[in-house]
Amino acid sequence: MTQTSGERPVEIxxxxxxxxxxxxxxxxxxxxxxANRLSVVGDGVEALAxxxxxxxxxxxxxxxxxxxxxxxxxxxxxxxxxxVKVDDKLRRTPVVILTTSQAEQxxxxxxxxxxxxxxxxxxxxxxxxxxxxxxxxxxxxTVQLPLDESGFSSEFAKSPGC
Amino acid sequence: xxxxxFKDTIAAMAAAVRAFxxxxxxxxxxxxxxxxxxIAAAVTLWHLSHLSSRLVETGALQATSIYSQSITDLRTFYxxxxxxxxxxxxxxxxxxxxxxxxxxxxxxxxxxxxxKHISEKNSGMQIRLYSDYPFPFRKEGGPRDAFExxxxxxxxxxxxxxxxxxxxxxxxxxxxxxxxxxxxAGCVACHNSHPESPKTDWKVGEIRGVQEIIQTLDGAxxxxxxxxxxxxxxxxxxxxxxxxxxxxxxxxxRRTSVELEQRMKERSxxxxxxxxxxxxxxxxxxxxxxxxxxxxxxxxxxxxxxxIAATTVRLLNRQTGELEPVACRNLDEAQWKAETTRxxxxxxxxxEQKNKPLMVLNAQSDPRSLSLDFLRRHGLVSYLRVxxxxxxxxxxxxxxxxxxxxxxxxxxxxFLTAIGAQAAMAIYNAQLYxxxxxxxxxxxxxxxxxxxxxxxxxxxxxxxxxxxYVASHDLQEPLRMVASYTQLxxxxxxxxxxxxxxxxxxxxxxxxxxxxxxxxxxxxxxxxGNTDHFARIExxxxxxxxxxxxxxxxxxxxxxxxxxxxxxxxGDSHQLAQLFQNLIGNAIKxxxxxxxxxxxSARREHxxxxxxxxxxxxxFDPQFADRIFVIFQRLHSKERYVGTxxxxxxxxxxxxxxxxxxxxxxxxxxxxxxxxxxxx
Numbered sequence: 001m002t003q004t005s006g007e008r009p010v011e012i013x014x015x016x017x018x019x020x021x022x023x024x025x026x027x028x029x030x031x032x033x034x035a036n037r038l039s040v041v042g043d044g045v046e047a048l049a050x051x052x053x054x055x056x057x058x059x060x061x062x063x064x065x066x067x068x069x070x071x072x073x074x075x076x077x078x079x080x081x082x083x084v085k086v087d088d089k090l091r092r093t094p095v096v097i098l099t100t101s102q103a104e105q106x107x108x109x110x111x112x113x114x115x116x117x118x119x120x121x122x123x124x125x126x127x128x129x130x131x132x133x134x135x136x137x138x139x140x141x142t143v144q145l146p147l148d149e150s151g152f153s154s155e156f157a158k159s160p161g162c
Numbered sequence: 163x164x165x166x167x168f169k170d171t172i173a174a175m176a177a178a179v180r181a182f183x184x185x186x187x188x189x190x191x192x193x194x195x196x197x198x199x200x201i202a203a204a205v206t207l208w209h210l211s212h213l214s215s216r217l218v219e220t221g222a223l224q225a226t227s228i229y230s231q232s233i234t235d236l237r238t239f240y241x242x243x244x245x246x247x248x249x250x251x252x253x254x255x256x257x258x259x260x261x262x263x264x265x266x267x268x269x270x271x272x273x274x275x276x277x278k279h280i281s282e283k284n285s286g287m288q289i290r291l292y293s294d295y296p297f298p299f300r301k302e303g304g305p306r307d308a309f310e311x312x313x314x315x316x317x318x319x320x321x322x323x324x325x326x327x328x329x330x331x332x333x334x335x336x337x338x339x340x341x342x343x344x345x346x347a348g349c350v351a352c353h354n355s356h357p358e359s360p361k362t363d364w365k366v367g368e369i370r371g372v373q374e375i376i377q378t379l380d381g382a383x384x385x386x387x388x389x390x391x392x393x394x395x396x397x398x399x400x401x402x403x404x405x406x407x408x409x410x411x412x413x414x415x416r417r418t419s420v421e422l423e424q425r426m427k428e429r430s431x432x433x434x435x436x437x438x439x440x441x442x443x444x445x446x447x448x449x450x451x452x453x454x455x456x457x458x459x460x461x462x463x464x465x466x467x468x469x470i471a472a473t474t475v476r477l478l479n480r481q482t483g484e485l486e487p488v489a490c491r492n493l494d495e496a497q498w499k500a501e502t503t504r505x506x507x508x509x510x511x512x513x514e515q516k517n518k519p520l521m522v523l524n525a526q527s528d529p530r531s532l533s534l535d536f537l538r539r540h541g542l543v544s545y546l547r548v549x550x551x552x553x554x555x556x557x558x559x560x561x562x563x564x565x566x567x568x569x570x571x572x573x574x575x576x577f578l579t580a581i582g583a584q585a586a587m588a589i590y591n592a593q594l595y596x597x598x599x600x601x602x603x604x605x606x607x608x609x610x611x612x613x614x615x616x617x618x619x620x621x622x623x624x625x626x627x628x629x630x631y632v633a634s635h636d637l638q639e640p641l642r643m644v645a646s647y648t649q650l651x652x653x654x655x656x657x658x659x660x661x662x663x664x665x666x667x668x669x670x671x672x673x674x675x676x677x678x679x680x681x682x683x684x685x686x687x688x689x690x691g692n693t694d695h696f697a698r699i700e701x702x703x704x705x706x707x708x709x710x711x712x713x714x715x716x717x718x719x720x721x722x723x724x725x726x727x728x729x730x731x732x733g734d735s736h737q738l739a740q741l742f743q744n745l746i747g748n749a750i751k752x753x754x755x756x757x758x759x760x761x762x763s764a765r766r767e768h769x770x771x772x773x774x775x776x777x778x779x780x781x782f783d784p785q786f787a788d789r790i791f792v793i794f795q796r797l798h799s800k801e802r803y804v805g806t807x808x809x810x811x812x813x814x815x816x817x818x819x820x821x822x823x824x825x826x827x828x829x830x831x832x833x834x835x836x837x838x839x840x841x842x
Contacts, residue, residue: 125649
């Protein structure tokens, strides 16, 4: 469905330390029948390494979208966000804050750091699945994103059904 | 140094003498006046007597000179007109004329005889003729005394000037007036030729002898004396009358001045007392220390009434009913306290009944409160005991002792009673202050405890809120896991396992949902408490917001929600919206079979707005009116009315955060009305 013929699948980076949530997110994608590639890192440091293709992530594919939790070990989600948004090569990648926190402070802080959107994880599975669906539909199918100057374009944005 | 002292002493003595003189004259005015008047009278009398004697002498001199002249004239006239005329006719002129038939006296004899004649008629006058050369037949023809000798000598020297002298003669005051008798031309021949003439070479103008008139001054002097006596009597009478009158007047003036002085003294004493009372009043209000007040009072009364030898203050102990020695002046306090007779039980009642000062003239014969020995040792005789009464309560007694037997005058009693009243007031205040201070101390302690407790409470409250927030927040995470996976389980495996599994999954899902609601409400509850966002809020707008949130519920239940115009209040719009939402939601939730009707209104009363949310629902038993606002308290089963039991607790918290009150009234089955107030 998000797969454009002849092109690579849409890459999503999930930054989440809680395995339950990771699994839940994967299950939600599965239940919603979304065929995106989901890479997962467990802390902020790893997330940045992945994005900059450092160390073991040298061959990592740059993601089309980042699902970022705030409460992370080593480096918090907000720090990752700040680093991403000041990085010329990364700043265009949409960052969706997906967290349990409803704190006003976290919301404001995130938008101050140019988060693309902020979503509180709903409690029920159905609702969570719907949220994932909405994110996918909106950010990967509805909005127009710029081309990636590195060559591997985000042509998927135009692909139908996304 | 010594000289100085001496001089000083002298000066002081002089001053003392002057002062004494002034005082003496001032005090003995009548005496001084009498003295002055007597001296004046004496001087006057002396002057008068002097003047009168001068007048007498002058008059006598004048009269005598006229007499003398007249006699001289008579003799000359007799000589020229009688003797010269009859001699040629042979009539003998002799001194011895009486014995002869045709003879006339010689002028000298004539004069002598005439003088005798006058002397016989007028006993106060004598006429004498005498000479250095008297005829031998004249027994007393020569000078007889010093005056006559002086007169002869003096007149021979100055024949024209009469010689006189005032002197005592034969025991009587007299004027002796002597004039020269010169020989006339007609006489010389006769004298020179007379056979018995002691001198025969007489010349014309030569002084033959002296004619002397002795005029007694007795009569005139007596008259003058009598006059003087009258004058003196009159003066004396006038003096006595005058001085008497003056004495009366001065006496009266003195009496008046004494009275005035007395009154002045009384007045200044009264003023001094008033001033003392005022000072006592000021001083007694300036301190609340009982001991200080008493000391000051005793000192004042001591200063003002020097005859007070000692003062004691005893205060009533309400618990024991005894008078306890508290303070004294001019007595050894320890000794006095030791020797004061305690007891006197029932004295308080006695004092209260009588409530009058008690005077004892001789305490040594009536020792009621102190031992006889003590009284004697301190020389205390009379005393006045004044009850100390304030607010119609006898607080004790103050006793004023004197060192000598002293009958207290009405004024003194009055004054000492006033001091007593003042003392009582001060004592009352001080006692009250002590009690109040004690009570205040307790209160402060309690207050401090309360404050500490309030602080603890506030802290624990804040901690609780923080805890509730963190707990509910952190609970979300695992809850979400449980809920999500339970739902995922239900989604994937319902109907694929056995019936029990389906039931279990069902219960798990229900439990998770309930927990979700609880945590949500708890989070809301913990969020209330922040008053930072207070502003002027239009309640109508807030209500609209709440109704918007309740839209689904209202539509599903078919409820009719109406409202009057609501006022504006100071508050948090979010919290107030939540309040309305909870109350209206509650009203709809606890409905009966009829379609729910909810009415919201507000009225102003005693400076606050009273809001009412009235419904036609199931109501509640009034006995639970308070319980419904307690968190997690439910009146109904979860099955029948879903809910967490936090909604009304949130309402209560919101109202209390707005400094208001919340309560509810209802009769089971007849709807309920929820009230809350917010300061206007």
